Amino acid sequence: xxxxxxxxxxxxxxxxxxxxxxxxxxxxxxxxxxxxxxxxxxxxxxxxxxxxxxxxxxxxxxxxxxxxxxxxxxxxxxxxxxxxxxxxxxxxxxxxxxxxxxxxxxxxxxxxxxxxxxxxxxxxxxxxxxxxxxxxxxxxxxxxxxxxxxxxxxxxxxxxxxxxxxxxxxxxxxxxxxxxxxxxxxxxxxxxxxxxxxxxxxxxxxxxxxxxxxxxxxxxxxxxxxxxxxxxxxxxxxxxxxxxxxxxxxxxxxxxxxxxxxxxxxxxxxxxxxxxxxxxxxxxx
Amino acid sequence: xxxxxxxxxxxxxxxxxxxxxxxxxxxxxxxxxxxxxxxxxxxxxxxxxxxxxxxxxxxxxxxxxxxxxxxxxxxxxxxxxxxxxxxxxxxxxxxxxxxxxxxxxxxxxxxxxxxxxxxxxxxxxxxxxxxxxxxxxxxxxxxxxxxxxxxxxxxxxxxxxxxxxxxxxxxxxxxxxxxxxxxxxxxxxxxxxxxxxxxxxxxxxxxxxxxxxxxxxxxxxxxxxxxxxxxxxxxxxxxxxxxxxxxxxxxxxxxxxxxxxxxxxxxxxxxxxxxxxxxxxxxxxxxxxxxxxxxxxxxxxxxxxxxxxxxxxx
Ligand SMILES: Cc1ncc(C[n+]2csc(CCOP(=O)(O)OP(=O)(O)O)c2C)c(N)n1
Ligand SMILES: [Mg+2]
Numbered sequence: 001x002x003x004x005x006x007x008x009x010x011x012x013x014x015x016x017x018x019x020x021x022x023x024x025x026x027x028x029x030x031x032x033x034x035x036x037x038x039x040x041x042x043x044x045x046x047x048x049x050x051x052x053x054x055x056x057x058x059x060x061x062x063x064x065x066x067x068x069x070x071x072x073x074x075x076x077x078x079x080x081x082x083x084x085x086x087x088x089x090x091x092x093x094x095x096x097x098x099x100x101x102x103x104x105x106x107x108x109x110x111x112x113x114x115x116x117x118x119x120x121x122x123x124x125x126x127x128x129x130x131x132x133x134x135x136x137x138x139x140x141x142x143x144x145x146x147x148x149x150x151x152x153x154x155x156x157x158x159x160x161x162x163x164x165x166x167x168x169x170x171x172x173x174x175x176x177x178x179x180x181x182x183x184x185x186x187x188x189x190x191x192x193x194x195x196x197x198x199x200x201x202x203x204x205x206x207x208x209x210x211x212x213x214x215x216x217x218x219x220x221x222x223x224x225x226x227x228x229x230x231x232x233x234x235x236x237x238x239x240x241x242x243x244x245x246x247x248x249x250x251x252x253x254x255x256x257x258x259x260x261x262x263x264x265x266x267x268x269x270x271x272x273x274x275x276x277x278x279x280x281x282x283x284x285x
Numbered sequence: 286x287x288x289x290x291x292x293x294x295x296x297x298x299x300x301x302x303x304x305x306x307x308x309x310x311x312x313x314x315x316x317x318x319x320x321x322x323x324x325x326x327x328x329x330x331x332x333x334x335x336x337x338x339x340x341x342x343x344x345x346x347x348x349x350x351x352x353x354x355x356x357x358x359x360x361x362x363x364x365x366x367x368x369x370x371x372x373x374x375x376x377x378x379x380x381x382x383x384x385x386x387x388x389x390x391x392x393x394x395x396x397x398x399x400x401x402x403x404x405x406x407x408x409x410x411x412x413x414x415x416x417x418x419x420x421x422x423x424x425x426x427x428x429x430x431x432x433x434x435x436x437x438x439x440x441x442x443x444x445x446x447x448x449x450x451x452x453x454x455x456x457x458x459x460x461x462x463x464x465x466x467x468x469x470x471x472x473x474x475x476x477x478x479x480x481x482x483x484x485x486x487x488x489x490x491x492x493x494x495x496x497x498x499x500x501x502x503x504x505x506x507x508x509x510x511x512x513x514x515x516x517x518x519x520x521x522x523x524x525x526x527x528x529x530x531x532x533x534x535x536x537x538x539x540x541x542x543x544x545x546x547x548x549x550x551x552x553x554x555x556x557x558x559x560x561x562x563x564x565x566x567x568x569x570x571x572x573x574x575x576x577x578x579x580x581x582x583x584x585x586x587x588x589x590x591x592x593x594x595x596x597x598x599x
């Protein structure tokens with residue numbers, strides 16, 4: 001995290017090791033805050049948290065003390081139900097104190113069930129209705145180009161989410177307008193609410209679909225920080241095309257009984273499950 | 286009454302070019318209807334600030350939101366049907382809720398679309414837009430009001446919906462007209478009843494007032510071009526002064542401008558009201574004037590409604 005673009009590339013091993021520690025703490029907060037709220041989406045938060053931690057701690061140029069800094073890189077959490085992961089990354093990065101995470105979804109809280117840009121510092125766009133974020137990210141990318149600014153725009157998509165037609169309208173338009181300052185990540189955890197994506201509505205071959213729409217595509221392990229950092233680095237060097245990173249992830253990653261489980265898409269922990277989850281993640285907060 | 290006719294839509298296109306020359310941050314988006322919506326004028330003048338999004342209205346609204354979040358004042362334009370119907374969720378989630386400066390200027394609203402028929406005749410747009418928090422909703426009456434409204438909303442932060450029609454419409458105003466958001470314009474004064482009209486029903490209301498005058502009924506005519514925020518003071522005053530209200534709109538009578546007026550009356554000054562508008566049915570193909578006759582958007586209907594409203598006074 002820096003006002004300059006950070007050279008995470010030279011010491012990629014050290015940087016990846018830093019991130020691993022941060023993301024374990026982040027996972028504990030995701031579990032605790034959704035438990036405290038009694039509702040919310042732990043599964044898709046745990047699958048995307050490593051990507052968000054890498055972005056907010058190494059990749060993105062931003063300033064937690066100045067959330068509306070015009071030259072900051074932007075992030076659109078298109079899968080808005082992953083809000084707990086986004087709030088955690090923002091909080092750990094310094095946008096607000098960690099304790100505030102426990103106000104998630106409570107009346108009067110700045111932390112709404114889905115991201116609200118006018119309520120929470122650090123949120124670049126309100127989301128929650130799936131399928132809209134890639135269009136918005138493209139708009140931000142075009143705005144940056146008009147202003148001759150070099151900030152980059154990141155967009156996190158769910159793999160069920162890309163069943164929305166608007167995603168493909170945006171995919172077509174981003175390639176048409178050669179938005180190389182746009183980098184999207186597909187959180188490929190293979191699950192949506194009703195079951196596996198390939199059973200509900202197949203999205204494969206996802207990579208080839210984006211490729212044939214004119215995108216640069218990269219496939220990675222979305223929980224391997226070296227993979228993640230390398231992908232973002234490579235995306236920055238591509239000219240004339242937007243980049244789609246297909247991040248293979250595990251829904252509920254880090255908590256044994258949540259991993260690969262549809263059940264924890266939108267269900268939070270019981271007190272016993274909370275205890276088990278936190279102990280698997282190395283203890284209390 | 287003799288009216289000079291002029292199309293409203295170039296009022297939008299010309300105002301947009303004027304804005305583009307003054308402000309670097311004006312951007313225009315279109316969805317393969319740049320000629321019909323007249324945004325092609327802006328495209329010719331400022332090609333680098335014009336984006337054709339193709340036949341993809343949902344994406345257009347999202348891109349508009351993203352651009353607005355970087356400080357641009359974004360005019361997104363297509364037919365009323367697609368701007369508000371096709372992309373409703375996008376307008377709600379990505380524009381209204383985050384309160385972004387996206388100005389949706391829709392053309393081809395209402396039954397007077399004519400030959401294209403029901404698939405293109407949008408009678409629900411004002412209903413859809415006026416229930417959205419943060420949204421300003423404007424239905425200009427003529428070319429000049431369209432032009433002034435477009436110039437005006439560019440200076441007012443936040444989301445906005447402006448609806449225009451396809452056909453040439455009577456010129457109510459001239460260059461000197463001072464349009465202000467949220468201020469209704471009283472065109473004819475009267476004591477017995479007030480006809481509150483919008484869009485191309487404004488000229489019909491003025492004609493109706495003339496007919497009523499000959500029959501001894503003094504009718505006030507108000508152009509309620511801003512549907513939201515609604516000019517409560519003007520409506521309450523009309524109710525107090527004249528004791529009876531008629532509304533006239535080229536929109537479904539459900540949740541349109543007439544309903545908005547009824548809400549104000551109910552809360553502040555309940556008086557008899559009659560509504561002229563499109564009944565709760567889909568439209569059909571035909572010539573604009575024929576359709577207005579067939580669906581009751583007539584001077585005669587306003588006159589009859591005014592008499593009924595007057596008769597209902599206690
Ligand atoms: C337009 C829209 N339709 C439906 C929903 C309800 N919904 C919330 S999450 C979800 C499944 C999303 O699956 P995926 O994109 O794979 O998310 P992840 O697995 O990353 O949690 C659905 C259908 C929604 N939020 N928006
Ligand atoms: Mg999924």
